[in-house]
Amino acid sequence: MKRWWLLGIFGLLVALHGSAQQVIYANLKELVEDRGDTLSTLKIEKRSKNQILLMGGADYRVSVDDNPGLCRYLKSRCYAVRADSALYVNCKKVRYKRFRFGGWYAPATWIQGKIYFYAGSVAASTTQPADATKLGGDVGTAIAASGLVNARVYYELNPETGKVEFVGKDKMLQLLKNEPELLNAFLQESSESAEVTGKYLLRLK
DSSP states (O other): OHHHHHHHHHHHHHHHHHHHTEEEESSHHHHHHTOOEEESOEEEEEOOHHHHHHHOOOSEEEEETTOHHHHHHHHHTOOEEEETTEEEEEGGGOEETTEEOOSSEEEEEEETTEEEEEEEOHHHHTSSOTTOOOSSHHHHHHHHHTTOTTSEEEEEEOTTTOOEEEOOHHHHHHHTTTOHHHHHHHTTOOOOSHHHHHHHHHHTO
């Protein structure tokens, strides 16, 4: 009996600790300063491939049960959320050049003072038909030519300016210039997808 009581107390402490780690950030400044509002009821769900295909947008939905007002805020106005060690950026609040990412949230991580998140190839697919090739200048052309139109790719968010850059081959060469082993390995890769570039970005943390 005593063992079950101790397990119950431990479970409650774990739940309270987890709740305290759910933070919402209204804007980029709050995110940079880690000065957000703590909640205990955030629900973070991975969207299905069918949902993404039919409605577009990023990979995760963030909501709160039985609170439609807060759900609307999370969907349209909140800049980012953190759940424990996981960070998610609201794609509705960021742009790549003049292109929008659509709605919902993308997984993100801090690396060497910048925020990196992966989302759809907006430079090549968001605002014009999928068979368009010249979107977003040279970067859009490169994405379309590489077959990444419908893939997830990484972007770099500058926390000082809010500017977003595509993390392609040229960007990765800059990031890895002081890491010869990683650089040599990356040069053997043939894709700029998030699955590939993410392997190297996470090694820089």
